[in-house]
Amino acid sequence: MTSGKRILLGHGSGGKLMHELIEQVFAPVLLASNGAVLNDAAVFQACGARLAMTTDSFVVDPIFFPGGDIGEMAVYGTVNDLAVSGARPLFLSAAFILEEGLPLEDLRRIVASMKRACDRAGVAMVTGDTKVVNRGKGDKVFVNTTGIGAIERQIEISADRARPGDKVLLSGAIGAHGVAIMLAREDLDFERPICSDTAPLNGLVEAMLGASLDIHCMRDLTRGGLASALNEIALSSRVGFRIREDRIPIQDEVKGACEILGLDPLHVANEGKLVAVVGPEQAEKILASMQKNACGKEAALIGEVVKDHPGRVVMKTGVGGLRIVDMLAGAQLPRIC
Amino acid sequence: MTSGKRILLGHGSGGKLMHELIEQVFAPVLLASNGAVLNDAAVFQACGARLAMTTDSFVVDPIFFPGGDIGEMAVYGTVNDLAVSGARPLFLSAAFILEEGLPLEDLRRIVASMKRACDRAGVAMVTGDTKVVNRGKGDKVFVNTTGIGAIERQIEISADRARPGDKVLLSGAIGAHGVAIMLAREDLDFERPICSDTAPLNGLVEAMLGASLDIHCMRDLTRGGLASALNEIALSSRVGFRIREDRIPIQDEVKGACEILGLDPLHVANEGKLVAVVGPEQAEKILASMQKNACGKEAALIGEVVKDHPGRVVMKTGVGGLRIVDMLAGAQLPRIC
Numbered sequence: 001m002t003s004g005k006r007i008l009l010g011h012g013s014g015g016k017l018m019h020e021l022i023e024q025v026f027a028p029v030l031l032a033s034n035g036a037v038l039n040d041a042a043v044f045q046a047c048g049a050r051l052a053m054t055t056d057s058f059v060v061d062p063i064f065f066p067g068g069d070i071g072e073m074a075v076y077g078t079v080n081d082l083a084v085s086g087a088r089p090l091f092l093s094a095a096f097i098l099e100e101g102l103p104l105e106d107l108r109r110i111v112a113s114m115k116r117a118c119d120r121a122g123v124a125m126v127t128g129d130t131k132v133v134n135r136g137k138g139d140k141v142f143v144n145t146t147g148i149g150a151i152e153r154q155i156e157i158s159a160d161r162a163r164p165g166d167k168v169l170l171s172g173a174i175g176a177h178g179v180a181i182m183l184a185r186e187d188l189d190f191e192r193p194i195c196s197d198t199a200p201l202n203g204l205v206e207a208m209l210g211a212s213l214d215i216h217c218m219r220d221l222t223r224g225g226l227a228s229a230l231n232e233i234a235l236s237s238r239v240g241f242r243i244r245e246d247r248i249p250i251q252d253e254v255k256g257a258c259e260i261l262g263l264d265p266l267h268v269a270n271e272g273k274l275v276a277v278v279g280p281e282q283a284e285k286i287l288a289s290m291q292k293n294a295c296g297k298e299a300a301l302i303g304e305v306v307k308d309h310p311g312r313v314v315m316k317t318g319v320g321g322l323r324i325v326d327m328l329a330g331a332q333l334p335r336i337c
Numbered sequence: 338m339t340s341g342k343r344i345l346l347g348h349g350s351g352g353k354l355m356h357e358l359i360e361q362v363f364a365p366v367l368l369a370s371n372g373a374v375l376n377d378a379a380v381f382q383a384c385g386a387r388l389a390m391t392t393d394s395f396v397v398d399p400i401f402f403p404g405g406d407i408g409e410m411a412v413y414g415t416v417n418d419l420a421v422s423g424a425r426p427l428f429l430s431a432a433f434i435l436e437e438g439l440p441l442e443d444l445r446r447i448v449a450s451m452k453r454a455c456d457r458a459g460v461a462m463v464t465g466d467t468k469v470v471n472r473g474k475g476d477k478v479f480v481n482t483t484g485i486g487a488i489e490r491q492i493e494i495s496a497d498r499a500r501p502g503d504k505v506l507l508s509g510a511i512g513a514h515g516v517a518i519m520l521a522r523e524d525l526d527f528e529r530p531i532c533s534d535t536a537p538l539n540g541l542v543e544a545m546l547g548a549s550l551d552i553h554c555m556r557d558l559t560r561g562g563l564a565s566a567l568n569e570i571a572l573s574s575r576v577g578f579r580i581r582e583d584r585i586p587i588q589d590e591v592k593g594a595c596e597i598l599g600l601d602p603l604h605v606a607n608e609g610k611l612v613a614v615v616g617p618e619q620a621e622k623i624l625a626s627m628q629k630n631a632c633g634k635e636a637a638l639i640g641e642v643v644k645d646h647p648g649r650v651v652m653k654t655g656v657g658g659l660r661i662v663d664m665l666a667g668a669q670l671p672r673i674c
Contacts, residue, residue, distance in 0.1 A: 006437075006441060007439040011467065012467060022465075022467070030431065031462060031463065041464060044428060044461075046487060047384070054464055057434050094367065095481050102344040107362060114367060126381060129394055132350075150383065
């Protein structure tokens, strides 16, 4: 491994180091399914049904932040990974690793928030686990959620299905979650508060699939942001992307905060946004269905799939130049989710 | 909560404090299913199939110990929770929380051990997740595994199904895992090394169900040991237990170590043992099927269910007295799994 012999914070940030870790350490040994494609959920047949399964541990710091908390994120994060695989989220498990000394009131608040999130997303929490570690061997609370969902339609959504000519749809403004966490962590105040965008995307995906089944790839834009999601698809599908900076919605406050903090909004994590690669004939219809949904009001067509420069994402910048949008190399924002 | 306003190590030890936490904080808000019964896995219908789902985070310290490691335990722990629910384990997820600075070699060793464990148990690891936390905010590695299995037989195995007259079967000698961890942690050497009993129990359960479906309750004896498992069943089923100390197998070395360390073997965690409450007519047949299996060679009939003293477990001691076997009150052995 090029990155040395110990785990670095960057191994958890959704960028190049994490992909190396998955490709070199985990995938060759562990993943039983089609190890060639890194999707947000595994899809398999069980008992005659087509099911999806996904897991995520949440270690976000701080655990409460403007616009959400670790509990809500843990529910929506897993719901969204199922949704972007085309599955209807059904059941979730929740496993807590608590640090000795955590105020019970904080735990109650997190649990209540998870309950509200489950109700909003329409999923059932069916089983759980609790462990406690000594003070100084954890950090307040880590939450794992694992979810299973049913794929009831005849669809194949996978990162290796992008084809030249396909259109790229983005569901809304990017960067709010990562910037909100960063500001909360550094205790920085801006004129207008920036809130995390954490939200369940299963309703949006349901609306999209209702408009057309011609959706080839879908990703929610968490660690590594839009840049990592598009790069992953480009690599898996062996295609190139051409996107336009002026089409990518970003709130002014987020843009300003990114400039001050030295962050690239394309690399910043989101918790309620997705990107979809869809067949060109159906793109406008799917886009319209997104814009009618509360989680897709600002949805935009931001670019297309090309056969040039396979594995590369190229962006036409606001000033008219071309820029290669790379995967995040190190740890831009550790513990963002 | 009687135990104060902050999380204590004892909240994670499988005893009374943990049950209070589940009953007062988690269950009222979160668990969608029959919250009254604490089973090792949730059972539900999905897409026409009867499925079981269970989750467990592993925070064992040390991560490598005589007889096993955190990776192997994480696979078998979840396999066993599915098996004792009567489900055939099918698919597992694995989520890692790594501490910055963990040697990659340790991670590779754990992952290889998980692979061997999956192969031995006949399950497929289908999806995963990795997070990294700053040095001093975790402890080397925590592993969550979540599993789903299929219940293909017409059985109802649940902690509330014990009936007076039922027999209690124990699959083998208790206490080895907890003692092995304790000795490894304290760097104590005994004449003969004590190894963890970590093992997959799905083959044993398959053999038992092949002998008879008249199995009412089943538990693997992890945190809180045999005492907690029987107390949980006694409370859920509103029955009493009478067990005989002279029937409970314990290795001499484990017994000796427990005396020196001041541990009660009934409270010590195991990672490859189960207790089953079965109909009296089928008890001998099921016991014989266990003794033929490699994981049940020392299986024994250790007692029965009575209608007296509901909610209580009473043991006839080796010297002929009667002793109430209570649930573990505090933290006998933190981070045992």
